[in-house]
Amino acid sequence: MKVQIISKEILKPSSSTPQHLRTYKLSVLDQLASPMYTSVVFFYSPASEDLCKNSDHLKDSFSKTLTHFYPFAGRIKDDFSVDCNDDGAEFIEARVAGDISMVLEQADINQQQQLLPCSPYVKSSKLSTDQVTLAVQVNYFNCGGVAISICIWHALADASTLATFVNCWAAISRDPNYVIDEVVFDCTTVFPPQDLSGFSLHSFVKEDVLSEIVMKRFLFDGSKVAALRDEVGNGPSLDRPTRFIAVSSLILGAMMAVTRENNAMQINAAFIVVDLRRRLKPPVPKQSIGNTSQLTIANWPESESNVLSYNGLAGKLHESIRMMNDDYIRKFHAGGGYFNLLKRAGEEARKGSNLTLFGFSSWCNFPFYETDFGWGKPLWVSPALKFNRVAVFLDTKDGEGIEAWIGLSKEDMVKFEQDPGILTYASFTASI
Structure with a gap:
């Protein structure tokens, strides 16, 4: 697939950020986000009109959106803050030789990453003070189809x-007078920042390590998910699990079978990324920016x-x-518990701990498929990210099923695909 850049520029907010808002404080959850772009x-x-002619309109609505999401037009100042200096975000346009169908028919993560404005992975654990925190790329296919990709520094x-940012941009693109509610909140009182000197998560997202990982899409359609919920809920531990828990349990069971077959160390824990916005009292508005989400860990004795x-x-x-309720969250963070947990986990990993993890990040129930710039809702949405021993979930377009992007070594992936449960409930078809 040939992608040719036709324009690249830095766009600033349409209105200057007031002086009293020039510093955006990072919470500990922001500080501990993986050092990469989300x-x-x-x-x-393809639309009836040439969408390439709408370029100026997209740029104008993008600048207006940045006025409300002003930290995205700033630069990382240090481990504790962003300088909201209106230096701007990167806006790239590209032409892609061929039809959009060639991407949709393969669902290849490496191909999708060619459509991104930058590599999600960086060479160091932090951005330099001159690197953009937000970049977008509008890709125009020969057939008239369009792929819009967004990369935002994970700390923000x-x-x-x-989902909030891109939906607000799309809404302003449809209606320049669209009113955006407040999106910038100071969460540092609940999630106080920590001194992270000598601590880094960079080793977990190095591009050279991830290049050896196979990231594949597994489709669990609505009817299969309903049947799986019935099967997983048949027992004493949990009745009628959610879509997320049902599919996660199936994947975990398959991975544990893979490690047994390999005579490898058994998976005896799972981490789950949990959105905390509605779990706090009062709830944090769902449109708030930043990382109001954290890991929780489920584990069990190796003998089980x-x-x-x-x-x-x-x-x-x-x-x-x-257990992730308001009381637990506040007490846990008041004493720096979350940072200490991750720090201990890192130390144990270096010592060869027997805690073997598999991770889950659910993007379900976020309105990605509502993103309409004025030419209709998306055909498909992809995270275009690679992780090792992690599953990223998105809703299917109908909202009933789940698409799971799973990253494993090549050897593990071959065995995982042959698991009876995966064969029963998942479809491997690459075509969208």
């Missing part, structure tokens, strides 16, 4: 933030790894998520 690609079917955006059923795994996952 990315997403939206694919749109979790998946919820990503060979006997845990789907229902047993579902119970473990449910309990770890359920």
Whole structure:
């Protein structure tokens, strides 16, 4: 696939950021976000008009949106703050030889990453003070189809933030008078920042390490998810699990079978990224930017790894998520508990700890498929990211099923695909 850049510029907010808002403070959840860009690609079917002619309109609505999301037009100042200096965000336009169908028919993560405005992975653990925190790329296919990709520095955006930003941009593109509610909140009182000297998560997202990982899409359509919820809920640990817990339990069970077959160290824990916005009292507005999400860990004795059923795994996952209530969250962060947890986990990993993890990040129930710039809702949405031993979930377009992007070594992926449960409930078809 040939992608040719036709324009590249820095766009500033349409209105200057007031002086009293020039410093955006990072919470500990922002500080501990993976040192990478959160990315997403939206694919749109060919329209009756030449969308390339709408370039100025897209740029204008983008600048207006930046006025409300002003930290995205700033630069990382230090470990504790962003300088909201209106230096701007990068806006790139590109032409792609061929039809959009060639991407939709393959669902290849490496191909999708060619449509991103930058690599999601950086060479160091932090951005320099002159690097953009937000970049977008509008890709025009020969057939008239369009793919809009967004990369936001993870310290400023979790998946919820990503959905909020792109939907606000799309809304302003449709209606220049669209009113955006406040999106910038100071969360440092609940999630106080920490001194991270000598601590880094960079080793987990190095591009050279991830280049050896296979990231594949597994489709669980609505009817299969409903059947799986019935099967997983048949037991004493949990009755009628959510879509997320049902599919996660199936994937965990398959991964544990893979490690047993490899005679490798058994998976005895799972981490789940939990959105905390509605779990706090009062709730943090769902459109708030930043990382109002954190990891929770479900674990079990190694002796149980060979006997845990789907229902047993579902119970473990449910309990770890359920404990994330307002009281627990506030007490945990008041004493720097979250940072200490990750620091200990890093130290144990270096010592060869017997805690073997598989991770889940759910982007379900975020309005990605509502993103309409004026030419209709997207055909498909992809995260275009690679992770090792992590599953990223998105809704299917109808909102009933789940698309799971799963990253494994080549050897593990071959065995994972042959698991009876995966063969029963998942479809591997590459075509969208």
